[in-house]
Structures are given as structure tokens and as C-alpha cells.
Amino acid sequence: MMMKGLLLLLAAAASPVAGRIQQRRAQTPEPLTELPVLTLPPGGLRACNEPIPSDFPDNIITKEVILAILQGIIDALELGELGDTLSSQMESIVQYDVRAHKICTSCEEANELFESTNNALASETMPYCAAGSFAAGRTMSGLLLEPIDPDTKEPIVGKVPATIYNFSTEPNPFLAPTETWPANVAQSPPQTVTALATSSAGTYTIIPDVIGNGEDWEGIRSYVVAAVYQASAVPLLLKTQDMLEKEYTCTELDKRVAIMGFSEAGYATTAIAHAVDMLMDGWVHTYTAVAGAPVKMSTELKMNIVDMYENTYTFPMFAARLGNAYSSTNVDLVNTGASSEFANDEYLDSTDPLKDVREWAKAGIGYEEMAMLMPGPPASEGRQSDIMNEEYVDMVVSSFEDGDNDPCNSEFKTEGVNSLCEAIMENDLIDILESFDYPVVICHSPEDEIIPYENVPNTTEYAHLTLIEDIVPSLQPSGTHAESGAQCTMSFLFPFMDPTSDVRTIEPLDDPDGSCVSAVTTTGSTIAGATTTAATIAGATTTAATPDAIETPSPTPKPTEGPTSSAVAASAVNVAVTLFVTASVVVAW
Numbered sequence: 001m002m003m004k005g006l007l008l009l010l011a012a013a014a015s016p017v018a019g020r021i022q023q024r025r026a027q028t029p030e031p032l033t034e035l036p037v038l039t040l041p042p043g044g045l046r047a048c049n050e051p052i053p054s055d056f057p058d059n060i061i062t063k064e065v066i067l068a069i070l071q072g073i074i075d076a077l078e079l080g081e082l083g084d085t086l087s088s089q090m091e092s093i094v095q096y097d098v099r100a101h102k103i104c105t106s107c108e109e110a111n112e113l114f115e116s117t118n119n120a121l122a123s124e125t126m127p128y129c130a131a132g133s134f135a136a137g138r139t140m141s142g143l144l145l146e147p148i149d150p151d152t153k154e155p156i157v158g159k160v161p162a163t164i165y166n167f168s169t170e171p172n173p174f175l176a177p178t179e180t181w182p183a184n185v186a187q188s189p190p191q192t193v194t195a196l197a198t199s200s201a202g203t204y205t206i207i208p209d210v211i212g213n214g215e216d217w218e219g220i221r222s223y224v225v226a227a228v229y230q231a232s233a234v235p236l237l238l239k240t241q242d243m244l245e246k247e248y249t250c251t252e253l254d255k256r257v258a259i260m261g262f263s264e265a266g267y268a269t270t271a272i273a274h275a276v277d278m279l280m281d282g283w284v285h286t287y288t289a290v291a292g293a294p295v296k297m298s299t300e301l302k303m304n305i306v307d308m309y310e311n312t313y314t315f316p317m318f319a320a321r322l323g324n325a326y327s328s329t330n331v332d333l334v335n336t337g338a339s340s341e342f343a344n345d346e347y348l349d350s351t352d353p354l355k356d357v358r359e360w361a362k363a364g365i366g367y368e369e370m371a372m373l374m375p376g377p378p379a380s381e382g383r384q385s386d387i388m389n390e391e392y393v394d395m396v397v398s399s400f401e402d403g404d405n406d407p408c409n410s411e412f413k414t415e416g417v418n419s420l421c422e423a424i425m426e427n428d429l430i431d432i433l434e435s436f437d438y439p440v441v442i443c444h445s446p447e448d449e450i451i452p453y454e455n456v457p458n459t460t461e462y463a464h465l466t467l468i469e470d471i472v473p474s475l476q477p478s479g480t481h482a483e484s485g486a487q488c489t490m491s492f493l494f495p496f497m498d499p500t501s502d503v504r505t506i507e508p509l510d511d512p513d514g515s516c517v518s519a520v521t522t523t524g525s526t527i528a529g530a531t532t533t534a535a536t537i538a539g540a541t542t543t544a545a546t547p548d549a550i551e552t553p554s555p556t557p558k559p560t561e562g563p564t565s566s567a568v569a570a571s572a573v574n575v576a577v578t579l580f581v582t583a584s585v586v587v588a589w
Contacts, residue, residue: 031372031379035353035363038217041174045215048104048141049243055184060097063150066200067094069189074490081474086490089497094200096147096156102178103206103239104141104215107133110235113242118281125278126234128227134211134220134332135231141215142236143177143192143207145199155244156202157516159254159507161286162240163203164233165195165492166261166268168589169210171321172364173221176214177207194489201496202504204240204253208232210268221361223325224294224589226427227332229268230275237276250509250516258287258503260492262443262485263451264589266293270429273436286503287495289468290433291443291488292451292481294589298408298421298428300454305396308384311377314449316384317370318589323347323387324361326423333423340389340419347387357387391416430455434462443468443491445477445484450589 046052051059067090074087107129111122123130130136147156167177182188190196192207199205210232212221222228241253257276261269269290276283294301307313323343328336335341341348343357353359354373365373376384385393391414399407407413408421433440434457442465446453459465468491469476475491477484495503509516 029368029372032354032365032369035359035365038173038362038364040217041179045217046102046178048102048139048215050102052100052102052143052178052181053183054100058099058153060099060148060153061185061196062097063094063200065186066098066196067091069185069193070094070197073189073193082472082490085474086493092499093197093493093496095150095499096200096202097150097153098196098199099146099148100181101144101146102141102215103144103236103243104139105235105239106137106139107135107231107235108137110140110238113238114279114281118279120280125280126230126275128231128275128332129235132331133231134222134225134227134330138211138219139215140211140232140235141176141178141209141213142232143181143195143209144236144240145195145205145207147199147202147204155248155251156506157250158509159252161203161254161256161258161502161504162237163195163198163205163258163260164237164269164272165192165198165205165207166229166233166259166265166272167192167195167207168262168264169213169221169223171221171361171366171370173213173217174364176209176217178209178214194492197493198258198496202506203258204244206233206236206240208236208268217364220329221324222330223321224264224267224297224427225325225330225333226267226271226274226429228330229271233268233272234275234279250511252509254507255281255283256286256502257283258289258495259285260287260289260291261293262291262488263293263481266291267295267429269293270295270433273440274429274432277436284502285436285438286501288436288438288440289443289488289492290440291491292445292448292485294451294455295429295433295457296455298425299406299430300452301424302396302400302405302407303452303454305385305388305393306400308376308388309393309397311384313384315589316374316376316387317367319384319387320347320357320360320370320374321589323357326420327358329358329361334426335419335423338419340417342389342392342420344386344388344390389417389420392420430457433457434465436464438464440465441468441471441491442466443477443484443488445479445481445487447479448481448484450481 053059054061056062071087071090074083074090111126111129114122114126127133128135147160148154149156177192180191182190185196195205195207208229209215211228212219237257244251244253259269259273259276269288270293273285273288276285304313304318308316308319326333326335326342327348328341330336347355347357349355360370360373372379374384375382375386395410395412395414395417396407398412399410402410402412404410408425413421442456442459444453444456457465459467468488472491472494475487477487495501499505
């Protein structure tokens with residue numbers, strides 16, 4: 001029971017839509033009679049471009065605390081060979097203290113930053129931030145985890161790489177990473193615990209809130225639209241680069257970036273990686289991981305819709321969020337204003353907020369409340385698919401029954417869904433994923449009941465695409481979406497095991513006068529097999545360490561301040577078990 005609970009804690013970390021279904025089955029809420037008014041939580045939001053206040057001195061989380069959290073979770077998972085590998089390498093990963101910041105920017109600032117250092121127009125390289133776009137005039141916020149030298153308690157000296165760790169969104173905009181980051185990670189380990197590890201390995205780790213969330217809570221929210229994630233992440237990357245340049249003399253953000261995510265966040269990873277490519281500004285992809293992602297929007301979405309038509313889909317509430325996003329709320333989509341909406345007209349009733357998915361999104365109601373407003377079981381009669389455009393559903397179901405895998409290019413497509421099909425096809429990312437010219441690791445369970453395995457590209461046809469199980473034999477993604485989410489999230493750490501990998505190495509500064517002190521030296525165990533695996537995942541070339549080269553690390557010192565390592569580990573385990581007991585975790589999009 002404990003192992004499963006901890007596994008599902010990491011599933012929740014992979015995608016925060018956790019515990020919704022079984023929790024709803026166990027305790028069905030009363031249907032809403034009116035929508036709540038979304039208002040700021042008590043105390044308001046955290047301040048932009050400031051460290052997030054914490055219970056630790058100078059808001060710095062020590063590496064001993066970080067190691068204890070990670071080690072405690074991994075040990076309790078009982079993952080066999082995989083767990084042994086992770087556990088043995090954890091001291092090598094966790095090298096730095098970490099300080100959390102909330103950073104904010106805008107498209108307008110990002111455009112100016114880009115054009116100040118490039119001989120190119122931002123409107124051409126960042127079309128998602130062009131004037132009049134969905135993201136224009138809005139605020140992007142995100143969590144920035146800053147690696148701190150454990151000896152000097154100052155930022156790392158050198159050229160430090162970046163990580164963009166994507167995190168799936170919640171309907172409630174205040175459940176964004178910048179607002180849920182705990183004041184004491186020892187007492188309440190964050191859902192984004194993997195990002196804590198990537199930062200401690202020596203990367204400036206950015207976790208976008210996604211526009212419409214966090215600081216931008218009053219803005220229109222969207223969902224599974226590529227440009228939304230691009231506009232939510234790239235400006236934060238440029239902002240981080242600019243902040244370091246202006247505030248530090250001995251720390252630079254190097255143009256090396258790792259990008260990763262699971263489920264909706266895996267979709268975001270593909271979109272953001274493409275946006276970084278579009279910058280054409282010298283950025284190097286050190287590691288890209290796309291996990292459990294709905295990249296085949298125009299084809300494999302059909303399976304979810306067919307299941308909804310048959311009232312058998314596990315998480316139909318995703319259709320309400322797509323209904324809001326693809327029903328004339330996003331000016332970037334070609335079907336906006338074309339009378340070709342994703343949602344059924346019955347659920348776009350401007351006279352009744354309880355029958356309008358756009359109002360559900362504005363109110364930020366949770367999935368449990370949303371479920372009680374949807375058609376089909378358990379809340380009402382009819383089909384789950386009744387919330388969607390009837391013509392679109394008929395096209396998909398007819399195509400499925402006819403054995404056609406591409407509904408929007410089938411004989412069943414009608415004029416009424418032309419624009420909707422075009423919008424969905426434009427946000428299908430499989431062609432982009434297959435066109436990348438750098439290594440991409442794919443992690444997806446064949447038994448995934450939420451996002452079908454058919455979303456996985458044919459890796460035998462594309463040399464740059466590799467399944468995680470072909471690199472790490474001890475990691476075979478399996479089980480439900482939730483269970484595989486935990487496995488895939490843990491796999492993100494493998495390239496960070498190798499201290500010589502471009503994913504995490506600190507490069508020397510151009511420092512002719514020698515005024516900047518060298519960065520802390522990476523130490524820790526270096527197991528030959530694990531090091532080779534880590535480098536392979538990152539797309540790097542390395543030579544396995546010989547037995548003579550293997551270091552035996554010194555015992556990790558106990559923190560001089562704050563809770564002991566064992567107490568932190570116990571806390572992490574207890575939190576995980578508590579989460580499992582209060583909600584049997586099931587992850588959706």
C-alpha cells in the first residue's frame with residue numbers, strides 16, 4: 001500500500017489532475033446551483049520577480065534537505081533495479097542548494113529582449129507573442145528554481161544551463177506552481193519534486209504557470225493549444241537570461257536547455273522545444289523528454305471521443321476544457337468566430353452560466369464540480385460526448401466505425417466542422433516531433449487508459465526518437481496513466497546522473513582578470529553503467545568509468561540548520577501516504 005501510494009504521489013507530480021475520479025466516486029459533491037466568483041485567495045499572490053519566502057535561512061533549501069526528500073521517496077518506492085540505480089546516483093545529482101523565485105514577464109518585454117540581442121524581428125521568430133495574439137498584453141509567470149553554491153551561499157559561478165520543467169495545469173488558476181510551492185519543502189514536499197532535483201543538479205529550472213494561471217489569473221484560459229505553452233515558457237527563458245545578466249557578474253545562463261513534461265505537459269514540451277528552435281539564436285537542446293503526451297490531436301483524439309460516445313471514458317472533463325479553448329475564446333485559432341466550435345451549442349449558453357463551458361473556465365471550478373455539470377453518467381442522462389459539437393462527434397464515430405484513422409480528412413467531414421478540423425490539425429504536433437534534429441526520449445505506457453499509446457511515434461522510422469525502455473531496460477513504462485506518470489517522471493532524472501553531461505555541466509566564464517571564483521566541483525558516486533545510460537539519454541557521448549575511476553563519496557553531512565535528513569525523509573513518506581489515503585490517485589490530461 002505504501003509503495004503504491006508513493007508511486008502515485010509521483011504520478012501527481014507528473015500531472016496535477018490527481019485523485020479526481022475515485023475521489024468523486026467516493027464522495028460525489030452536490031451539483032452547483034450557481035458558479036462561484038473567482039477571487040484572489042487570502043493574502044493575494046506572491047510577489048513577481050522576488051524570492052519566494054520560505055522557512056529556511058535566506059530562503060535557501062540546502063542540498064541535504066533536498067537529498068533527504070528524494071532519497072526517502074525513492075527508497076520507499078521499492079522499485080528494484082531502477083530504484084537501486086536512482087538511489088546510488090542521487091548524491092551525484094544533488095549538488096547544490098536551491099532558492100525558489102517567482103518570475104514574471106510579458107510578450108512585450110520578451111520581444112524587446114529578443115530584438116535587443118538579435119538581428120531579427122520578434123514577430124517572425126515568436127509569432128505567439130505578436131501584437132493581437134492570444135498572449136499579447138498578458139503576464140507570464142513561473143517558478144524559477146535557482147541553484148546555489150552550498151559553500152558560499154551565492155549563485156553558481158560560471159555558465160549555467162537551463163531546464164524547462166512543464167507541469168500540467170489545473171482548472172483553478174491559483175493551483176499554479178508559483179502559488180502552490182510550499183514554504184517548507186521538508187514538511188510538504190512539492191509536487192514538482194523532480195524539478196527540485198534538476199535545479200540541485202546545477203540548472204536554472206523554470207516551471208511555467210501557463211498564461212491564464214498564476215499572475216495572469218484574470219485572463220482567458222486555454223488548453224492543449226501549442227502557442228499557449230510557447231508563449232508561457234519562452235518569454236520566461238529570455239527573462240531569466242536577462243535577469244542573470246543584469247543582476248550577477250559571475251553567473252550567466254548558458255544557451256543549453258533541457259525540456260520535459262508528462263501528459264498535457266508532454267504536449268507542452270513538444271510545442272516549447274519547437275519554439276526554442278524558432279528563435280534561431282544558438283540554443284542547444286541537451287535533453288528533451290516527451291511523456292504520456294497527446295501529440296496526435298487530429299487522429300488519436302478519436303479514441304477518447306468514441307469512448308465518450310459510449311459513456312466509457314474515464315475522464316470526460318477534458319472535453320469541457322477543450323470546449324472552452326476551441327470555442328472562439330482564443331484568437332490564435334482559425335475556427336474562432338467561424339461558427340465551428342468544439343463545444344455543443346447547448347454548452348455555450350450565454351444566458352445560463354451552468355450550461356456554458358466558457359463560464360466554467362472563468363470561474364475556475366474544479367473537476368469534481370465540472371463533472372456534475374456535464375452530460376452523461378454519473379450526473380445526468382445522455383452521452384458524455386453530448387458536450388461536444390454534434391457534427392464533429394458524428395464525423396469521428398463514423399470514421400472509427402469505417403476504420404478511417406483520420407476523421408478530419410475522411411469522407412465523413414462536413415462543411416460545419418471545416419474550421420474546427422483545421423484548428424485541431426494545426427495543433428497536432430506529431431509532424432513537429434518527428435522533424436526535430438536532436439534526440440528526444442519518449443515515455444508512454446502501452447496500457448495508458450487516458451491518452452492512448454497510439455500517440456507514440458514510430459521510433460523505428462526516426463533515429464532521433466527513442467523509447468525510454470530501449471535506453472534504460474530496467475524502466476518499462478506500464479500500467480495506468482497515473483502509474484506510468486510516476487515512472488516517466490522519475491526517468492527525467494537519468495541524464496542528470498552524469499556530472500559530465502551537457503545537461504548540467506557548469507562551463508567557465510570568459511573571465512580574463514580572474515575576478516570570478518570557480519564553481520563548486522561536482523562530486524558523488526559515478527557508477528559506470530548509470531553514467532553511460534545518463535549520457536546516452538541526453539544524446540551525449542561518454543566513456544564508461546573504469547573501476548579505478550569510480551569515486552566512493554564521503555558520507556553526506558547532516559544539515560546544520562533545520563530538520564535532520566532522516567526527519568525530512570520520514571516527512572516525505574508520510575506526506576505521500578497521506579495523499580494516497582485521502583485520494584486514490586488517478587491522473588488525467
